[in-house]
Amino acid sequence: MQLTSKDITSLHKPSECSLRIYLGSKGTPKSEPASLEKLINKFAKQHEQNHLRTLGNFMDLREGSLDQRYQETGYAITDKEEILYQPILYAKTVIDKTEIEIYGGADFFISEKDNYIIRDCKMIKNLRNNKGKIKKEHLNIELQITLCAWLFEQNYKIEPSELQIFTKSNQIEKIPYDGGEKALIALKEIIRMRTLKKTPYSPVGVSKCGQCEFHNHCWTNAQEKHDIALVYEVDQSLAIALHNKKIKTYDEIENAFTVEELAEFKNINGARVGKKAESILRNAKAMAEDTEIIIQSPEIPIHDNYVMFDLEGIPSNLADEEMIYLWGIQVYGKIKGEFLPSVASFKDDGDEIAWEDFLNNANKIFKKFGDIPFVHWASYEKTQLNRYIERYGDNKGIAERIKRNLLDLLPVTKKSIAIPREGYSIKVVEKHIGFKRTLDEYGGDWAIAKYFEAKVNNDFTRQKQLIDEILLYNHEDLDSTWAVLEWLLERKK
Ligand code: SF4
Numbered sequence: 036m037q038l039t040s041k042d043i044t045s046l047h048k049p050s051e052c053s054l055r056i057y058l059g060s061k062g063t064p065k066s067e068p069a070s071l072e073k074l075i076n077k078f079a080k081q082h083e084q085n086h087l088r089t090l091g092n093f094m095d096l097r098e099g100s101l102d103q104r105y106q107e108t109g110y111a112i113t114d115k116e117e118i119l120y121q122p123i124l125y126a127k128t129v130i131d132k133t134e135i136e137i138y139g140g141a142d143f144f145i146s147e148k149d150n151y152i153i154r155d156c157k158m159i160k161n162l163r164n165n166k167g168k169i170k171k172e173h174l175n176i177e178l179q180i181t182l183c184a185w186l187f188e189q190n191y192k193i194e195p196s197e198l199q200i201f202t203k204s205n206q207i208e209k210i211p212y213d214g215g216e217k218a219l220i221a222l223k224e225i226i227r228m229r230t231l232k233k234t235p236y237s238p239v240g241v242s243k244c245g246q247c248e249f250h251n252h253c254w255t256n257a258q259e260k261h262d263i264a265l266v267y268e269v270d271q272s273l274a275i276a277l278h279n280k281k282i283k284t285y286d287e288i289e290n291a292f293t294v295e296e297l298a299e300f301k302n303i304n305g306a307r308v309g310k311k312a313e314s315i316l317r318n319a320k321a322m323a324e325d326t327e328i329i330i331q332s333p334e335i336p337i338h339d340n341y342v343m344f345d346l347e348g349i350p351s352n353l354a355d356e357e358m359i360y361l362w363g364i365q366v367y368g369k370i371k372g373e374f375l376p377s378v379a380s381f382k383d384d385g386d387e388i389a390w391e392d393f394l395n396n397a398n399k400i401f402k403k404f405g406d407i408p409f410v411h412w413a414s415y416e417k418t419q420l421n422r423y424i425e426r427y428g429d430n431k432g433i434a435e436r437i438k439r440n441l442l443d444l445l446p447v448t449k450k451s452i453a454i455p456r457e458g459y460s461i462k463v464v465e466k467h468i469g470f471k472r473t474l475d476e477y478g479g480d481w482a483i484a485k486y487f488e489a490k491v492n493n494d495f496t497r498q499k500q501l502i503d504e505i506l507l508y509n510h511e512d513l514d515s516t517w518a519v520l521e522w523l524l525e526r527k528k
Pocket residue numbers: 050051052053054055058237238239240243244247248249250251253254
C-alpha cells in the first residue's frame with residue numbers, strides 16, 4: 036500500500052474525520068472545491084513563493100514522479116545543496132502487518148552545518164493557542180512535518196536539525212520532533228480505514244462537514260436515513276453513543292427515552308446529556324413529524340419598522356486583520372426604506388471610509404425613525420461593531436446607539452420554535468420558511484471569493500459586475516432576515 040503525507044491532510048482537513056479516508060479509497064464522487072478554497076490555495080502558493088524569493092539560489096525539485104523527485108532529493112543532499120525546494124523522501128515499512136511505502140516531503144530543506152532544517156510555509160497566523168499548545172486545527176501541519184522528519188531519519192540515520200513552520204505573519208515557529216510517533220499513529224488509522232469492508236459510521240455535523248469534499252454524499256445519506264446526528268444539539272460524541280446503543284434515527288429516540296432517562300445518558304466521553312435532554316427530544320419530534328413545535332411566544336418588541344442588518348467580512352486568515360467589506364442595512368415594515376450598503380473600496384482607507392459611511396447611513400435612519408431595532412442573525416454583527424469602535428472610534432456615539440438597539444433573532448428563534456431542520460443557521464431557517472433566493476450560488480465564502488476576484492481585476496466593468504453580485508447577495512440576506520422576522524411575528528400572534 037502506498038501512502039503520502041497528503042493522506043494525513045485528508046484525515047485532518049478540513050476537519051478530523053476517518054470516514055473521509057474510507058470514502059476516498061472507494062472512489063466516492065467528490066464535490067468541486069469551493070471558490071474560497073481555491074482562493075486560499077492560491078494565497079498559500081503566493082506565500083510560499085514570496086518566502087522562496089528571500090532564500091536565494093535553490094534546487095527546484097517540483098518536477099517528475101514521486102520516485103524521480105526522491106532520487107533527485109538524494110543527489111541534492113549528497114551534493115550538500117544549500118536550499119532544496121519541494122524535496123521528497125521515501126521509506127518502506129510494515130504497520131499492523133501491512134507493508135507500506137511512504138512518500139512525504141516539505142516545502143524546503145535548508146542546510147545547516149552538516150544537516151538540514153525542514154521548513155513548511157503555512158497560511159496561518161498562530162500555530163499555538165494561548166497555552167502554547169499546537170491548535171487542534173493545525174494538527175495536520177505537525178503530523179506532515181514530523182512524518183517528513185521521520186522519513187529523513189530513516190534515510191540519513193540522523194534527525195533533521197530543526198522543524199520549522201513559516202507563518203503568514205512571517206514568523207518561524209518550531210515544532211518538536213517526536214520520533215514520528217503521532218504521524219505513524221495517523222498512518223495506522225489511514226490503513227485501517229482503507230482496509231475496512233463495511234462503511235464506518237461517522238456523524239455529520241455542520242462545521243465538521245461544511246467544507247468537506249464529501250459533504251453532498253454524507254449529508255444526503257444522513258437525510259435519507261433520518262440520522263440522529265441531524266438533530267439540533269446532538270453533538271458528535273452523543274450521536275456515536277446513541278448509534279452504539281442502536282438508536283440511529285430521530286424517529287427512534289423519542290420512544291427510546293423519557294426526558295429524565297436521556298438526561299442521564301452518557302456520550303462516548305462519559306458526559307451526561309443533562310439539561311439538553313428536553314430540547315433534544317423536542318427537536319427530534321419536530322423532525323420525525325416534520326412539523327414546527329412552538330415552545331413559547333417569540334420575544335420580539337413590536338415596532339412599525341425594523342432595520343435589517345447584515346455584514347460581509349473577511350476572516351483574519353485571508354487578510355492582515357479581520358475586516359468588514361460590506362455593511363448592509365435597510366428599513367423594512369410599514370415604510371420600506373432603500374437598501375443602504377457601505378462597501379470598502381480597495382484603497383488603503385477603504386475600510387475606514389466604509390465604516391464612516393455605514394455610521395452616517397445608520398444616523399439618518401435614527402433621525403427619521405428614532406430608536407429602531409437593528410435586526411440581525413447571531414453574534415457576528417455585535418462582535419464587529421465592537422471591533423470597529425475599537426479600530427476607528429465612534430465620535431458621535433452612533434455605533435453605541437446601534438448596539439443598544441440590536442435585536443438578534445437567533446436566540447429568539449431557538450427559544451421559541453423547534454423546527455424540523457438540522458440546525459438554526461439563517462440559511463437553514465430561511466429554507467424552512469420557504470424563502471427563495473434569485474442567485475443559484477451564494478454564501479459568505481462565495482461572496483469573499485467574489486470580493487477578492489474584484490480586487491485583483493483591472494477591468495472596471497467586470498469589477499462592478501462582481502461587486503453588484505455581492506450586493507445582490509447581501510440584499511437577499513436582508514430580505515431573508517425580514518422574512519424570518521415576519522414569520523416569528525406571525526407566531527407571536
Ligand atoms: S462530509 Fe462529514 S462525515 Fe462525511 S467524510 Fe466529510 S467530514 Fe466526514
